[in-house]
Amino acid sequence: MTDAMTEFEKMRAGLPYSNPDPEIFRLQAEASERNRRINETAGSGIDPAVRRQMLRDALGAFGESFFNPPIHWEYGKHIFVGDRCLINSNITFMDGADIRIGDETLIAPNVMLITAGHSLLPEERVITDPETGAFRAGISINKPITIGKQCWIGAGAIILGGVTIGDGTTVGAGAVVTRSLPPRVFAAGNPARVIREIPVAG
Template sequence: MKSEKEKMLAGENYDASDKELITRWHLAKKLMRQFNQADSTNSDFIENTLQLLLGSKGENIWISAPFFVDYGENIHIGNNCEINMNCVFLDCNTITIGDNTGIGPNVQIYAVGHPINPDERLSKNNKKEAFAFWNTSSAPVTIGSNVWIGGGSIILPGVTIGDNTTIGAGSVVTKSIPANCLAVGNPCKVIRHL
């Protein structure tokens, strides 16, 4: 039988109140708070905190505080990447970012979703001690190498953005975008191939 974490990473409905998941969620919040409150010149502390918070990270990474995550451990960042301030990565599935990629400020990456039908949203969890979380599913987000995500963009579950692509500021990326293009808008669409 699959654990709730295995269900989450497989894109199946899962119980977000599961002990393993909630324990990691709380640890991620602690590490995130430490990172966000760190002196920006304390590079050793920042590096050590990110090692504990993220699933993996390459060399030469710059993440500006504040930075917000769900679990942190499902985020994988390549080499030579910059993530600007106030980004939100809801990593209920994997969020993978390739090498030499830049993420503008206020970018939100959602690897999680809930039912569209309101009658299906609220969990039927009968645990008296647990909050009744919404029914939840997830899908991975993959961002290629040499990508630039403009500030204020939102990337939804299941999206892949190909290598060498630029996403214009303020875009809402609802579907995958191919490599080597400029895409903008809500919903985000390719406007030029590079």
């Protein structure tokens, strides 16, 4: 079954795939050009509605939200952003798998959302020529990231593939989130752990 799939199709299905791959490179190059055009709008005085439409054309979905360029993505089309979100500058999306951001979520500068990963076993990370030992390809696997509604992701946090962050949760600055977090907690550290629950106001 997987032999009939392209490397891109394997990636999107959450299966191991090899890179470099011509189709993947082409899609990344096209996405990079869309990314460049949006980043050029920083400080340009562009009508926010025009930039919002550019983002809707480049991403999987983009609601009534705000990006502060520059931003960086791998494909763009696998990023889904809800309404009333504020996503600050220098965010990086490695979006081989879907990245979904719920309504009213705030993301501080320099956050990285990384769906791509590799096996811990070095023999499973790299394919070499059995006769010469020359490098032939690297093996990756992508897992989705879901950030719920009304979350706050602090500056410099890193969210790894396979993570779901529950509604209303705050992730501290510089945290590395390797496992899913429940709703309405404050989590921080490397690896991130739950520090305390967040009570309902009033």
